[in-house]
Amino acid sequence: xxxxxxxxxxxxxxxxxxxxxxxxxxxxxxxxxxxxxxxxxxxxxxxxxxxxxxxxxxxxxxxxxxxxxxxxxxxxxxxxxxxxxxxxxxxxxxxxxxxxxxxxxxxxxxxxxxxxxxxxxxxxxxxxxxxxxxxxxxxxxxxxxxxxxxxxxxxxxxxxxxxxxxxxxxxxxxxxxxxxxxxxxxxxxxxxxxxxxxxxxxxxxxxxxxxxxxxxxxxxxxxxxxxxxxxxxxxxxxxxxxxxxxxxxxxxxxxxxxxxxxxxxxxxxxxxxxxxxxxxxxxxxxxxxxxxxxxxxxxxxxxxxxxxxxxxxxxxxxxxxxxxxxxxxxxxxxxxxxxxxxxxxxxxxxxxxxxxxxxxxxxxxxxxxxxxxxxxxxxxxxxxxxxxxxxxxxxxxxxxxxxxxxxxxxxxxxxxxxxxxxxxxxxxxxxxxxxxxxxxxxxxxxxxxxxxxxxxxxxxxxxxxxxxxxxxxxxxxxxxxxxxxxxxxxxxxxxxxxxxxxxxxxxxxxxxxxxxxxxxxxxxxxxxxxxxxxxxxxxxxxxxxxxxxxxxxxxxxxxxxxxxxxxxxxxxxxxxxxxxxxxxxxxxxxxxxxxxxxxxxxxxxxxxxxx
DNA sequence: GTAGGGTTAG
Numbered sequence: 010x011x012x013x014x015x016x017x018x019x020x021x022x023x024x025x026x027x028x029x030x031x032x033x034x035x036x037x038x039x040x041x042x043x044x045x046x047x048x049x050x051x052x053x054x055x056x057x058x059x060x061x062x063x064x065x066x067x068x069x070x071x072x073x074x075x076x077x078x079x080x081x082x083x084x085x086x087x088x089x090x091x092x093x094x095x096x097x098x099x100x101x102x103x104x105x106x107x108x109x110x111x112x113x114x115x116x117x118x119x120x121x122x123x124x125x126x127x128x129x130x131x132x133x134x135x136x137x138x139x140x141x142x143x144x145x146x147x148x149x150x151x152x153x154x155x156x157x158x159x160x161x162x163x164x165x166x167x168x169x170x171x172x173x174x175x176x177x178x179x180x181x182x183x184x185x186x187x188x189x190x191x192x193x194x195x196x197x198x199x200x201x202x203x204x205x206x207x208x209x210x211x212x213x214x215x216x217x218x219x220x221x222x223x224x225x226x227x228x229x230x231x232x233x234x235x236x237x238x239x240x241x242x243x244x245x246x247x248x249x250x251x252x253x254x255x256x257x258x259x260x261x262x263x264x265x266x267x268x269x270x271x272x273x274x275x276x277x278x279x280x281x282x283x284x285x286x287x288x289x290x291x292x293x294x295x296x297x298x299x300x301x302x303x304x305x306x307x308x309x310x311x312x313x314x315x316x317x318x319x320x321x322x323x324x325x326x327x328x329x330x331x332x333x334x335x336x337x338x339x340x341x342x343x344x345x346x347x348x349x350x351x352x353x354x355x356x357x358x359x360x361x362x363x364x365x366x367x368x369x370x371x372x373x374x375x376x377x378x379x380x381x382x383x384x385x386x387x388x389x390x391x392x393x394x395x396x397x398x399x400x401x402x403x404x405x406x407x408x409x410x411x412x413x414x415x416x417x418x419x420x421x422x423x424x425x426x427x428x429x430x431x432x433x434x435x436x437x438x439x440x441x442x443x444x445x446x447x448x449x450x451x452x453x454x455x456x457x458x459x460x461x462x463x464x465x466x467x468x469x470x471x472x473x474x475x476x477x478x479x480x481x482x483x484x485x486x487x488x489x490x491x492x493x494x495x496x497x498x499x500x501x502x503x504x505x506x507x508x509x510x511x512x513x514x515x516x517x518x519x520x521x522x523x524x525x526x527x528x529x530x531x532x533x534x535x536x537x538x539x540x541x542x543x544x545x546x547x548x549x550x551x552x553x554x555x556x557x558x559x560x561x562x563x564x565x566x567x568x569x570x571x572x573x574x575x576x577x578x579x580x581x582x583x584x585x586x587x588x589x590x591x592x593x594x595x596x597x598x599x600x601x602x603x604x605x606x607x608x609x610x611x612x613x614x615x616x617x618x619x620x
Numbered sequence: 621g622t623a624g625g626g627t628t629a630g
Binding site for chain 1: 624625627
């Protein structure tokens with residue numbers, strides 16, 4: 010023993026040899042060399058011919074040797090817990106140098122965790138904060154956010170700040186944003202300032218989950234800590250500005266960054282492009298594109314796709330298509346998303362033939378449509394009344410293994426409704442229930458609209474009540490159509506009641522259009538109520554439609570209520586509407602035909618002067 | 621693999 014080196018404390022004597030039958034020859038060889046250090050080389054050489062007997066005597070091994078053996082055993086033996094202590098009787102597993110090394114060597118985090126639990130079951134190690142820290146950091150390194158969180162909740166130990174910092178990033182990466190923010194707050198309270206990388210990671214995930222308010226709060230904190238930001242920080246801030254539609258600020262920040270000689274990631278440019286597109290500020294769009302090119306950040310497929318997508322959504326489909334074709338001419342190959350975007354845009358623009366052409370071109374180019382592509386095109390087919398083709402493609406989609414979803418059902422239900430096949434749509438609605446597919450507000454709104462459109466008020470009301478029962482909001486279109494059809498069917502009182510109920514339930518003003526009620530009442534000749542409702546609307550800042558005003562004026566003139574007609578006309582003009590010629594004529598005719606209203610002609614002239 | 625994209629109502 011005199012020849013042992015000074016790191017004696019890190020060496021353990023292993024006594025029980027039999028347990029190493031499963032180890033590899035390589036390990037045995039290394040054990041030999043350790044034995045040689047111990048001065049028993051002759052004996053070992055002898056035994057090396059009978060491997061099973063090599064360990065029949067005490068050996069001295071380093072911690073890393075032992076740890077390797079233990080780690081191997083944990084990895085290869087299912088029931089290692091039962092034999093570990095008896096096989097390594099002299100090893101003190103609760104010594105941090107040992108378990109640290111075993112955990113370091115154990116790449117499988119679940120096995121590490123089993124080892125940890127085993128250690129915890131040994132005496133005295135249950136509250137060892139060092140062990141907890143090691144295990145916790147292993148879980149964090151393995152990006153096992155939920156496991157790490159459960160671990161903290163169970164053990165109630167306080168990890169070291171640097172481990173918590175990594176834990177924060179791990180939580181963000183796994184989408185546990187609020188949890189991450191909590192831990193970050195805790196760290197801040199303790200006075201520990203996390204690194205720029207962690208701040209940036211937080212900002213990045215907040216931007217990705219659109220939590221703009223928290224972005225600004227964190228940024229304030231960063232400033233308070235005097236953190237020196239970098240281009241990544243600013244990139245996130247620019248995106249945050251885009252998210253809250255404060256594009257001008259984002260653009261300003263971009264210019265500052267560019268002037269300072271930095272170039273943000275392509276995505277930052279793309280987000281600005283997208284935001285400016287949304288605002289129809291195409292001059293700025295091309296300015297950003299030029300910024301990109303100047304910085305050698307060539308606009309990529311994402312950038313162009315965003316432009317095309319926004320152009321299509323902003324009803325500038327022709328411009329979108331022009332760019333799409335231009336890209337192809339310049340040798341870009343549109344990918345599946347690009348084709349989907351374009352097909353969807355064309356379908357929404359009722360250019361089914363254009364969409365169909367692209368559909369086949371895409372397939373010719375070897376791009377296989379996926380769920381998005383199918384839905385976009387199938388929806389277009391429904392809207393264009395190509396029912397059989399829509400159903401055929403739907404089957405094809407299912408055959409390709411895309412399962413039925415809320416969206417696929419909604420597309421069909423809405424498609425059937427658009428084509429008047431409401432009973433079939435109802436059948437699908439029931440089918441969803443049987444198949445356990447979630448119905449959403451789109452499902453209900455499509456059916457409300459579909460049945461109402463057919464004048465089937467009872468069914469329309471049924472789906473409306475179901476929608477409310479399930480906690481969804483009616484869409485403007487479905488609610489308006491329902492009210493309109495109620496009025497048309499003569500149930501104006503019911504429509505008024507429904508409207509008032511909805512208002513009292515606090516529904517969005519946008520949904521609550523009174524126009525159909527005004528028209529319904531006016532059709533029934535309840536003019537004093539029409540005037541009351543109109544007064545209510547005007548007082549509450551609601552804007553009746555131009556066609557509603559015109560219809561009211563017509564009805565009021567016909568009913569000889571010229572004063573009311575002129576009042577309505579005045580309100581209409583006050584709201585900035587321009588008087589249509591036919592209304593103008595019919596009103597003037599009316600007034601001139603009737604001498605008693607001659608003075609009215611004069612007041613009308615006054616009103617018309619403001620045109 | 622390396623921050624990102626497209627689908628159903630209105």
